[in-house]
Amino acid sequence: MDTPTFNTFNSFPRFNLLDGPTNIQSLTRLNKQLNGVEVYVKRDDVMGMGLGGNKLRKLEYLIADAKQQGADVLITSGGIQSNHARLTAVAAGYAGLDYELVLTHAVPLEGLEHDKNGNILLEQILGAKVHNLPKGTDAKIFIEDRINTLKASGKKPYLISLGGSSAIGCLGYVNCFNEIIGQSNQSGVHFSNIIVPNGSGGTQAGLVAGLKLSGLSNISILSYSVLSQLTTAQAITHKKANAVLNLLNPELKIGQDEILIDPHFIGEAYGIPTTAMIGAVKLLARTEGIFLDPVYSGKAFAGLLADIHAGKFTKGDKTLFILTGGIPGLFAYRSAFEE
Ligand SMILES: Cc1ncc(COP(=O)(O)O)c(C=O)c1O
Incomplete structure (x- = not known):
């Protein structure tokens, strides 16, 4: 053994x-x-x-791992008001990495306050690259396609799973x-x-x-x-x-x-x-x-x-x-x- x-x-x-x-x-x-x-x-x-x-604690290890693997762009997903997405944007910017956020309609709420305020406002200030998926789009398939596109353009993407977990x-x-x-x-x-x-x-x-x-x-x-x-x-x-x-x-x-x-x-x-x-x-x-x-x-x-x-x-x-x-x-x- x-x-x-x-x-x-x-x-x-x-x-x-x-x-x-x-x-x-x-x-x-x-x-x-x-x-x-x-x-x-x-x-x-x-x-x-x-x-x-809490997501900053996880990102300390995820960003270190991405850097160790030579990645240059992080990709992650979450609901429109994902705290994890906001903190990924913050941490990636601080670490000097590109990043993309894939946001889904995880919560059946609509309107200006849900769709434009809170974390979305902060991501706007951060200049985050956001893919706002229309309802019914399969986020998993979208992310796979996006990773392939990034690789084809010479980038080294690092996927952060839902919630950084x-x-x-x-x-x-x-x-x-x-x-x-x-x-x-x-x-x-x-x-x-x-x-x-x-x-x-x-x-x-x-x-x-x-x-x-x-x-x-x-x-x-x-x-x-x-x-x-x-x-x-x-x-x-x-x-x-x-x-x-x-x-x-x-x-x-x-x-x-x-x-x-x-x-x-x-x-x-x-x-x-x-x-x-x-x-x-x-x-x-x-x-x-x-x-x-x-x-x-x-x-x-x-x-x-x-x-x-x-x-x-x-x-x-x-x-x-x-x-x-x-x-x-x-x-x-x-x-x-x-x-
Ligand atoms: C503020 C906040 N608390 C708690 C959680 C839950 O943590 P976990 O996804 O590790 O269960 C999250 C995750 O999205 C969060 O944003």
Whole structure:
């Protein structure tokens, strides 16, 4: 039998996009309403570059990988209001790489605020090359054709998968897990639960892989899905978690039962506002001065609040919510917040 090879985490190249560890803060005002459960937030929404967000962590590893492979143009896709697309544009520009964004009508919303404001406005300012696909176009086929065209013209394209959630991209959240443990060891605040939104699954997958590598058994990682129903979300996240773990230690495996996902706060569909999301966004803004986003962190935080009020979290437990960014999305959902 071949001896498995182990890669140390630091052997993967990283292109620096963050300013350093993101802050962890206690929600001291809101916590007074939470029956003794203590919620903290990790501010992955506060980063110096491009208005920040979880995708920058993945892009640190994706851009380094693209550069190592000699690529000169990045291509990625997402919905019209994709935070990942905006941050790919920001990071590629900073890294001196060309890039193309393939945007789809992933959300059944239309009108000026959704189609022209928020991330789209920022991409306009960035001068991004955007392919706005008409409804019904197969993005996969379009991207394949585009990659072939770029190659034929002598370019070296690098495809970044949906949400940046390839095994390489997920390294960003293995890194985040290690960062959290380092911060906990320094502050003495140890978390029983880490909570994230789940879209393409890469954020949770990286954290779960980080947890497995750490050997710690007293932390649960739970996500609230904002896109897929339980079976699909769990299968996708499980596959990605093992793919990233395999890069680091192929002897370890993550079981499907280690992927904890709550699908009950998606609402009607991905990107469609829910009453609970609107309530959670307003509550956190009004108590703590912190803005959640309407598509990801807003729905996940609504789930966390509901589950705390339903008694699903134990009194005295310290819970860390990773605030994954996406604030520009608020400007694309103006009418949802009208009172
Ligand atoms: C702001 C924000 N939060 C959370 C997520 C979900 O992360 P993941 O796709 O890794 O599950 C995304 C992904 O698009 C996002 O833009």
